[in-house]
Amino acid sequence: xxxxxxxxxxxxxxxxxxxxxxxxxxxxxxxxxxxxxxxxxxxxxxxxxxxxxxxxxxxxxxxxxxxxxxxxxxxxxxxxxxxxxxxxxxxxxxxxxxxxxxxxxxxxxxxxxxxxxxxxxxxxxxxxxxxxxxxxxxxxxxxxxxxxxxxxxxxxxxxxxxxxxxxxxxxxxxxxxxxxxxxxxxxxxxxxxxxxxxxxxxxxxxxxxxxxxxxxxxxxxxxxxxxxxxxxxxxxxxxxxxxxxxxxxxxxxxxxxxxxxxxxxxxxxxxxxxxxxxxxxxxxxxxxxxxxxxxxxxxxxxxxxxxxxxxxxxxxxxxxxxxxxxxxxxxxxxxxxxxxxxxxxxxxxxxxxxxxxxxxxxxx
Numbered sequence: 001x002x003x004x005x006x007x008x009x010x011x012x013x014x015x016x017x018x019x020x021x022x023x024x025x026x027x028x029x030x031x032x033x034x035x036x037x038x039x040x041x042x043x044x045x046x047x048x049x050x051x052x053x054x055x056x057x058x059x060x061x062x063x064x065x066x067x068x069x070x071x072x073x074x075x076x077x078x079x080x081x082x083x084x085x086x087x088x089x090x091x092x093x094x095x096x097x098x099x100x101x102x103x104x105x106x107x108x109x110x111x112x113x114x115x116x117x118x119x120x121x122x123x124x125x126x127x128x129x130x131x132x133x134x135x136x137x138x139x140x141x142x143x144x145x146x147x148x149x150x151x152x153x154x155x156x157x158x159x160x161x162x163x164x165x166x167x168x169x170x171x172x173x174x175x176x177x178x179x180x181x182x183x184x185x186x187x188x189x190x191x192x193x194x195x196x197x198x199x200x201x202x203x204x205x206x207x208x209x210x211x212x213x214x215x216x217x218x219x220x221x222x223x224x225x226x227x228x229x230x231x232x233x234x235x236x237x238x239x240x241x242x243x244x245x246x247x248x249x250x251x252x253x254x255x256x257x258x259x260x261x262x263x264x265x266x267x268x269x270x271x272x273x274x275x276x277x278x279x280x281x282x283x284x285x286x287x288x289x290x291x292x293x294x295x296x297x298x299x300x301x302x303x304x305x306x307x308x309x310x311x312x313x314x315x316x317x318x319x320x321x322x323x324x325x326x327x328x329x330x331x332x333x334x335x336x337x338x339x340x341x342x343x344x345x346x347x348x349x350x351x352x353x354x355x356x357x358x359x360x361x362x363x364x
Contacts, residue, residue: 007323019101019110027066030074036324038079045338045345046331048081050289050311051212051239053136053166057081057331058306058346062293062314063140063169063216067117069124073133079327084314085124086140087171090156092120093144100262103320104255108297109269110317112246113262116142116177121160128164136166138214145177151192155199158211162203165211170196173218173245175263184217186232193236212239214291217280219244219273223362226276230283241284242291242314243277244269251363266317270295271364274308278357281309286351297322299333306334306346307353 014022029035046057060082061075069085076083095117102111118124124139131137141157143150158168172183172192183192196213204210215238221229233241246263253268273294281290292310296302297318305313319326334346343349 007325011323015103015105018099019103020098023065023101027070030071030078033074033077035074035078036328037077038328042079042081042331043335045335045343046081047345048311048347051167051214052210053082053212055081055136055312058310058312058334059302059327059330060084060138060312060314061319062316063087063171064112064114065316067124068119069127069131069139072128072137073131076133076135078324079331082136082138082166082312084138084140084169085128086118086169087116087142087174088118088121088124088140088157088161089116089142089144090121090147090153090160091144092123093117093146102257102260102262104253104257104264104266104268106254107252107258107266107268108317108321109253109255109264109266110320111257111260111262111264113260115145116174121157125160125164128161131164137164138167138169139165140169140171140216142171142174143177150183151195154192155195158196158199159203162200162208162211167212167214167239168196169242170213170215171245173216175218175220175246175248184221184229186228189215189229189232190236193233193238197236214238214240214242216242216245216291216293217276219247219269219276219294220249221276226279227283230280234284234288238288240289240291240311241280242293243280244273244294247272247294249363265294266321267295267297270297270301271360272362274304274357275360275362277305277310278308278354278360281351281354282358286354296330297326299330299337302330303334303337303349304353304357306349307351308357309351309354311347311350
């Protein structure tokens with residue numbers, strides 16, 4: 001029995017559970033090693049060298065899946081080229097009241113208002129100390145909701161995990177922590193990134209490797225504000241930009257849950273997130289590695305992100321609807337696309353369609 005058939009049989013059981021219970025069951029299964037395992041190595045055309053790191057393929061599961069760093073090795077074992085954990089905050093916090101996650105079945109989407117629920121830095125640190133694999137690890141750091149100094153929270157995250165991380169994701173774009181997106185304003189962004197750069201430099205001066213810093217942006221940035229924000233990030237010499245987080249837009253939804261508060265992910269965000277990705281690629285002239293996130297649920301949508309300007313890819317909601325076999329499906333499609341286009345490396349396809357995507361409207 002292949003993994004697609006197996007998931008087709010299991011999915012009704014998972015979808016009969018509340019979303020958070022299904023998620024907990026999934027994590028427990030992964031902790032026990034119950035996941036599909038690749039039977040062959042990734043073809044060389046999928047190898048990515050970026051951010052001073054080597055990735056066997058460009059895929060990872062996005063933040064929110066493994067908030068407390070419980071299954072980083074299992075994610076790699078499923079066939080991803082790197083793992084991301086978090087968002088983790090200095091202190092534990094329960095997040096927002098339940099219910100706070102909603103499946104939009106008719107739209108292949110998800111709305112969540114979790115609010116950075118996690119067990120805090122110490123728990124994630126303990127879990128990561130048991131990690132055995134050496135593939136790249138991205139640690140997504142955030143600030144506590146009740147923090148008196150959010151910039152300090154981010155710096156604390158960098159310092160806490162510096163020896164374990166391969167790269168850091170700076171999450172300033174979740175819509176579920178009040179005021180967090182204000183950190184995307186150019187002046188505040190300057191203060192935050194400068195503080196993180198200074199903290200990183202202290203580690204480098206102590207003889208440690210340089211850990212890349214990636215800023216994760218929202219797809220809802222006003223069109224007139226995107227260029228100044230990207231210009232500021234380029235001026236700060238940020239190592240990479242991730243596009244995008246969940247959206248507050250509800251355009252085109254048909255589900256009865258469409259009016260729930262929170263961030264929307266999955267297929268409905270694909271178009272908007274990909275347009276913003278392409279615009280950032282154009283603004284940076286392709287000189288900064290971009291991570292494409294939002295609505296990847298097939299080989300075709302993964303390739304579209306690459307052609308819009310992404311060097312690396314992250315997915316999450318697509319796995320909920322399609323199952324773990326989606327990872328192999330995407331890798332097979334990307335490899336076939338390289339062969340059919342005569343490209344020895346996936347990197348040769350990055351940004352090929354960014355101008356076309358950038359000129360599209362944000363609304364599909």
